[in-house]
Every structure is written in C-alpha cells, then in structure tokens.
Amino acid sequence: MRRSLMIAVAASMLATAIPAAASAAVKEGSAQIVSSVSFRTAPSTLSEVMRYLKTGEKVAVLEKTNSYWYKVRDTSGQVGYVSSQSAYLKLITAPTETADSAANAVIVASVNFRKAPSASADQIRYLQKSEQVTVTSQVNSYWYAVTDSKGVSGYVSASSSYIKLTGSVAGGGSSSSTGSGTATGNGTATGNGTTTGNGSTTGNGSTTGNGSSTGSSSSGSSSSTDLSAKAEAVIAAGMAYLGTPYEYGSDRNTTATFDCSDFVRQAFKDALGITLPSDSASQGAYVREHSAVTTDWKQLKRGDLMFFMDYKGTSASLYANKSPFKTKIGHVGIYLGDGKILQTYSKESGGVRIDTIAGRHWEYRFLYGGSAL
Structure with a gap:
C-alpha cells in the first residue's frame, strides 16, 4: 500500500513538473532577482547550475513551468530555470498567452x-x-x-x-x-x-x-x-553552446562541459571540420604560424581568436609588465566584434557566455589575437 502511494505521488509530481504543450503564443514577462539564486539548465534542483543570478539582475520570464519554477532569459541571452519563490524573484509582469499569434x-x-x-x-x-x-x-x-x-x-x-x-x-x-x-x-x-x-x-x-x-x-x-x-x-557553432557548463580539463570527446580551449576547438570542429590543438598555448602558437597577429584587440576581426594571460585581479596595473609573446597564455576566446567575446572560463560565470572587453580585466590581460583560418 505504501509503495503504491509513493508511486502515485511521484507520478503526480512528474506530471506537475512537465509543462503541457503550448497551444498559444506567449508574450514574455519580466522579473527582478531579490536574492542570489541558482540559474539552472532544467526545472529541477538536481540539474546543472549554469551560474548564480545576482541580486538586482533583471530577467525576461518566458513561462511559468510549474508551481516551483520559472523559465527565464538573462541579459546575455542565456535561457534557464529559476525558483519561483518570492524570496528569490520578484515578478514584475507575468508572461501572458495570446490566442492568435502571428509567429510563423x-x-x-x-x-x-x-x-x-x-x-x-x-x-x-x-x-x-x-x-x-x-x-x-x-x-x-x-x-x-x-x-x-x-x-x-x-x-x-x-x-x-x-x-x-x-x-x-x-x-x-x-x-x-x-x-x-x-x-x-x-x-x-x-x-x-x-x-x-x-x-x-x-x-x-x-x-x-x-x-x-x-x-x-x-x-x-x-x-x-x-x-x-x-x-x-x-x-x-559556438553560439549554439551558450550556457554549456564549464569544467577545467574537460573531456575533449564530449560536449557536456567545456574549458576555454576545448570550447574554441569544438566550435571550429563543428563548423569547419578543423581540429585545433587542445590547449590555449598551443592554439596561440597555431594562430601565429597561420596568420598575422595583433596586440591591439580593437584591430581584430569577427571570428579571430583572442589570447590572454592568467587572471591576477581587476586592476590594469597588475598587468603592466606583461610581454605579449613571452607571457604564458592562460585563456582563449572568440572575438565577436563590437567589443564582445564569446568564451567560457568558470563554473560561477555560467559556462559559455558573451562578455564585454573594454575597461575590464579582459582588456588588460589581452596578449595578442589573430585568425586560425
């Protein structure tokens, strides 16, 4: 009897957790994070945490998945799930269904x-x-x-x-x-x-x-x-992996997680069938052998690779003594143009994401960049 009751309860919870197929288009709502909360890949506390949404962040609310979760999109475009509890999220406008959507x-x-x-x-x-x-x-x-x-x-x-x-x-x-x-x-x-x-x-x-x-x-x-x-x-190809979790020394034979060089390598492999070296230092050497490089990131073109020294802090003075071609490379990302970089660098940051370069440690740490094509 007890076993049957547990199965019935589990089935009920599963039915609640899985949203019904939408029969109408949804106009997204908005919300503000009131206390730091996990931003997850699925509506479950067992799912991967992409990053932590910070107090004050605003998100677009795409749907109320069930009584416990909202599906949301952050300002970088990442989509995931967050607790619907008022202790973590303040709903500003709720997502609403529109009966006759023009979406085609x-x-x-x-x-x-x-x-x-x-x-x-x-x-x-x-x-x-x-x-x-x-x-x-x-x-x-x-x-x-x-x-x-x-x-x-x-x-x-x-x-x-x-x-x-x-x-x-x-x-x-x-x-x-x-x-x-x-x-x-x-x-x-x-x-x-x-x-x-x-x-x-x-x-x-x-x-x-x-x-x-x-x-x-x-x-x-x-x-x-x-x-x-x-x-x-x-x-x-790289954008298709937005939100994929970060793991240092990730397995080069799967796409479940990435470190920085593994992510870059996979993007080139998926898009063009090119297999780059497996670490950022070797990728830097590869780029220097195959193209002209620049130490001014503002001269880079979309799709160029950017190479950085290890992180020391947020102050520009900490990187004053770097030598572009002698300092050890510790990180790599893909330049998107318009001062943006597509990259992954830590679990806390949420995995593959887009960041702004100017005025941040990315600009101070930059060594050189160029094309791998």
Missing part, C-alpha cells in the same frame, strides 16, 4: 538578427534557438524580413540551418535572385553563385542580395569573402 517561424540555431539584408549590416542581436518569430516577407533567396516577440524588426538568414517556417508567409518573397547558390550560414558568398552565409554573392553571374548580377569577382575578394563566411560559421 522558429529559430533552429542561434543566428545574427541584422538591421538590413546584408552580412555587413549592423547586428541587432542574436536570435536564440527555439525563439518564435514572424516572417513578414522573403527579401530574396538568402534573407527573410522578420519581427521578434518584442516587435523588433530586422533580417535573418533564410537558410533552413537557422530558421524553420511553421506557417505561411504573407505575400511571398519580395524579390528573386538570379544566381544559382543557396544560403547556408551567417557569412557571405564565394565562387560561382554559391553562397555560404547571410551575405550577398559576388561570383560569376550571381546575386548581391537583391537579385542583381555583379559579374566576375577577383580571387582576392573571393578569398576574403570565404574567410568571412568561415568565421561566421565558427561563431554560429
């Missing part, structure tokens, strides 16, 4: 959300995996015009690697391309009309993103475009 697509892998249909256009942010968006039109074979759940409009790759249509697109595409290529990533295109990203093609008789032909391109331009596309592919 879902993001299947993290992708650039840009202000114009071009790989050189300013980035609004990264759309995250599983986000629902509304595709308002297809600009050409390579770009969709979309609106996110907050009403922000922009452009995203039309590649099925990044977005999946779940409904019809009103009015269809607004223009057509005349090239023969298909978009497959976040970068730009190379060669004879075959694109490898969100950008425009510049090969023989191919399109420039709006359906017009640009004729033949030079080999130098093609090479530069190819490198840009590869860099975007590496970044997209």
Whole structure:
C-alpha cells in the first residue's frame, strides 16, 4: 500500500513538473532577482547550475513551468530555470498567452538578427534557438524580413540551418535572385553563385542580395569573402553552446562541459571540420604560424581568436609588465566584434557566455589575437 502511494505521488509530481504543450503564443514577462539564486539548465534542483543570478539582475520570464519554477532569459541571452519563490524573484509582469499569434517561424540555431539584408549590416542581436518569430516577407533567396516577440524588426538568414517556417508567409518573397547558390550560414558568398552565409554573392553571374548580377569577382575578394563566411560559421557553432557548463580539463570527446580551449576547438570542429590543438598555448602558437597577429584587440576581426594571460585581479596595473609573446597564455576566446567575446572560463560565470572587453580585466590581460583560418 505504501509503495503504491509513493508511486502515485511521484507520478503526480512528474506530471506537475512537465509543462503541457503550448497551444498559444506567449508574450514574455519580466522579473527582478531579490536574492542570489541558482540559474539552472532544467526545472529541477538536481540539474546543472549554469551560474548564480545576482541580486538586482533583471530577467525576461518566458513561462511559468510549474508551481516551483520559472523559465527565464538573462541579459546575455542565456535561457534557464529559476525558483519561483518570492524570496528569490520578484515578478514584475507575468508572461501572458495570446490566442492568435502571428509567429510563423522558429529559430533552429542561434543566428545574427541584422538591421538590413546584408552580412555587413549592423547586428541587432542574436536570435536564440527555439525563439518564435514572424516572417513578414522573403527579401530574396538568402534573407527573410522578420519581427521578434518584442516587435523588433530586422533580417535573418533564410537558410533552413537557422530558421524553420511553421506557417505561411504573407505575400511571398519580395524579390528573386538570379544566381544559382543557396544560403547556408551567417557569412557571405564565394565562387560561382554559391553562397555560404547571410551575405550577398559576388561570383560569376550571381546575386548581391537583391537579385542583381555583379559579374566576375577577383580571387582576392573571393578569398576574403570565404574567410568571412568561415568565421561566421565558427561563431554560429559556438553560439549554439551558450550556457554549456564549464569544467577545467574537460573531456575533449564530449560536449557536456567545456574549458576555454576545448570550447574554441569544438566550435571550429563543428563548423569547419578543423581540429585545433587542445590547449590555449598551443592554439596561440597555431594562430601565429597561420596568420598575422595583433596586440591591439580593437584591430581584430569577427571570428579571430583572442589570447590572454592568467587572471591576477581587476586592476590594469597588475598587468603592466606583461610581454605579449613571452607571457604564458592562460585563456582563449572568440572575438565577436563590437567589443564582445564569446568564451567560457568558470563554473560561477555560467559556462559559455558573451562578455564585454573594454575597461575590464579582459582588456588588460589581452596578449595578442589573430585568425586560425
């Protein structure tokens, strides 16, 4: 009898913990952390802690998973679960269902959300995996015009690697391309009309993103475009691991956890099939052998690797005596442009994440950087 009762209680708890499939779109709410609390990968105290949300942090509330947990997104874009207890979180606005959602697509892998249909256009942010968006039109074979759940409009790759249509697109595409290529990533295109990203093609008789032909391109331009596309592919692969827990000396044969060099290595392996050395110092030597490097991080390009000395503290004076090519490398990350770095460095920080460089110890510790391509 007691055993049967325990099974019934467990089944009831499991049913409560698993949210029913949503039949309507949800308008996200907002909340503020009132006391430091675990930010977890799943709605369970047995799940991994990505990091601790700090007092005063604001989060977007995506759903009330059950009576005990909220699914939330922090300001860096990481999505996870947090206790719904008022001792830890103050709900400002609750997530609400909207019966007739205009969403007609879902993001299947993290992708650039840009202000114009071009790989050189300013980035609004990264759309995250599983986000629902509304595709308002297809600009050409390579770009969709979309609106996110907050009403922000922009452009995203039309590649099925990044977005999946779940409904019809009103009015269809607004223009057509005349090239023969298909978009497959976040970068730009190379060669004879075959694109490898969100950008425009510049090969023989191919399109420039709006359906017009640009004729033949030079080999130098093609090479530069190819490198840009590869860099975007590496970044997209790395972004797919946002929130993956940190572990020093992580197993290079799994993606369950990463240390800094393992994460960089996996991003290149996933995106391009390139296997970099397994530690940051060796990766630094690899970059110096394969490309020109710079000691000014502001001169780096998207997708370049950044190498740092060990952490000594937050004051710039602690790093005054560093020697870029003699000081031991202790950390590596991927430069995103706009003063941002994609990296992982501690359990407490929540694993793979995006950080700002300027005015922080990252800037003071920086030794050199360059391309691994």
